[in-house]
Amino acid sequence: MGLTRRSALIAAASSVLTLTAACGAPSGSGGSGDSTGPVPDKPTKAVSLNVLDVAGNLQLTQGMIDEFVRKHPDIISRVTYSKSPAPELAGKIKAQQNADRVDIGLVLTGVDGLAAGIDQNLWLDLLPTHADRLPGMQNYLEPAAAMQKLAGNAGVTVTYYPSGPLLEYLPTKVSTPLTTTEQLLAYAKAHPGKVQYARPSNSGPARTFLMGLPYILGDQDPKDPINGWDKTWAYLKELDRYVEYYPSGTTETMKNLANGSVNVIASTIGWDINPRVLGTVPKEAKVSSLAGFHWVTDAHYAVVPKGASTDTQSAVLALLQFMLTPEQQAKAFDQGYFYPGPAVKGVDLSMAPQESQDAIREFGRPEYDALIADNPTEVPLDAKALVAAFDRWDREIGSGKVKEG
Incomplete structure (x- = not known):
């Protein structure tokens, strides 16, 4: 439609x-x-x-x-x-x-x-x-x-x-896929304002990115955002230095990717395929995963x-x-x-x-079958931990930088 x-x-x-x-x-x-x-x-x-x-x-x-x-x-x-x-x-x-x-x-x-x-x-x-x-x-x-x-x-x-986490980009803007957290941070530092994800409490890709980082970074306890995410919160605070603002929802990040105001966004399988079907994002957009990632299912x-x-x-x-x-x-x-x-x-x-x-035959990606088969899956945080993670992100990361679309 x-x-x-x-x-x-x-x-x-x-x-x-x-x-x-x-x-x-x-x-x-x-x-x-x-x-x-x-x-x-x-x-x-x-x-x-x-x-x-x-x-x-x-x-x-x-x-x-x-x-x-x-x-x-x-x-x-x-x-x-x-x-x-x-x-x-x-x-x-x-x-x-x-x-x-x-x-x-x-x-x-x-x-x-x-x-x-x-x-x-x-x-x-x-x-x-x-x-x-x-x-x-x-x-x-x-x-x-x-x-x-x-x-x-x-x-x-x-x-x-x-779900994800995945990164999405246009090959005309990012010639080499970002495949590690170090590369993502270095890119953000070199291109201030060009990496973006939305407020996690209202965005599936952002929520998945938030919950996926503890696995990628090797945090002490990926299920405990308060006491087990030291590396994740430190990483997000460093990345925040180069993020201009956080949209209130995912759709704005997709539009920003399409219009060139940002170059890299957090994404998931569904948010990769569907916006390209609908024409919100150019068909030629690409995705990459970060080394060591686990699927955080949804x-x-x-x-x-x-x-x-x-x-x-x-x-x-x-x-x-x-x-x-x-x-x-x-x-x-x-x-x-x-x-x-x-x-x-x-x-x-x-x-x-x-x-x-x-x-799906036109806009799906053959590589998804291998990614799904070859990487472990994890359930998201339980209700109490997820609420705590959202609250801490809102206070320590997004405070003053979340903008309504």
């Missing part, structure tokens, strides 16, 4: 929620039903469902949701989609909960929003109580199953990819805010069961935004819509 689609789903820093009066809680957000009562197999009446996306996940899953609504109007009568930057998620949900009016029935989030919600106890426990309603979870790919552990009982993994999750009615919970569980079937998961290939995308086994590109097959 072009740049407008990406802008609407990803670069939504200034957007606000558009919630209709018909979707009030508790009855409007899920029909009748008490949020603390037993969850029926089917809602007592069709639910009008508000879906909030803070991860760009709708680019992968809206087709799944829309098809479910077409096939099951007795479960979900209509869907209202809205979006928000991930750092604003917890505040929005908390405000609705404090007002005892939870209008949002389903949140689609990355690790960042998931972690913030777990930290503030915002999400309902869907597991293990309702595990029998979600048989697709038994079919997770091994790394997707590892990502599921981060969600505890609150979230359900709906999409997965190896996933998107479905969570239900506390305060959602039992009918809403019932409808969401039925929807998630549908979304985790191989046939629906094939839609997650999309145009490479979260490549590969499917979280379950038995899904290959030939099952995806033709548009997805064509885009």
Whole structure:
């Protein structure tokens, strides 16, 4: 759907929620039903469902949701989609909960929003109580199953990819790939303002870069950003000397790469492929990995805010069961935004819509297969550690240099 689609789903820093009066809680957000009562197999009446996306996940899953609504109007009568930057998620949900009016029935989030919600106890426990309603979870790919552990009982993994960290550049600007942290720092020093990554709490590539550095630099404990990242924080502070500013989201870094205002940015597989498909970044852009890197994997999750009615919970569980079937998961290939995308086994590109097959065959990179096969994978930080890492980065690195797009 072009740049407008990406802008609407990803670069939504200034957007606000558009919630209709018909979707009030508790009855409007899920029909009748008490949020603390037993969850029926089917809602007592069709639910009008508000879906909030803070991860760009709708680019992968809206087709799944829309098809479910077409096939099951007795479960979900209509869907209202809205979006928000991930750092604003917890505040929005908390405000609705404090007002005892939870209008949002389903949140689609990355690790960042998931972690913030777990930290503030915002999400309902869907597991293990309702595990029998979600048989697709038994079919997770091994790394997707590892990502599921981060969600505890609150979230359900709906999409997965190896992620990064990667560096992206235009060969007309950077003739020799940067393949070590020393080379990256030397380049930044020689070209002030030409290396850029976004604020990690609102950017998948930046978050992956942040969590990947401890493995590359050989830090004491890559899972402990407070006591185990001495080399990482020292490196980021040195790099910061040559970074002009940190955008609030990834899309701006991509645009800056394309227009030549920066030469090297943090990236991931999906953020490499999809912007080139959409024309945001020139097709000839290249990527490199840093010596010793580990993939820091990523996933998107479905969570239900506390305060959602039992009918809403019932409808969401039925929807998630549908979304985790191989046939629906094939839609997650999309145009490479979260490549590969499917979280379950038995899904290959030939099952995806033709548009997805064509885009990935043209803009994918053959070297990714070897990179994925030859480098270890690591799950991101758990919720508490991730929140601590974001907080420390905001205070010690990004303070005064984060700019809204």
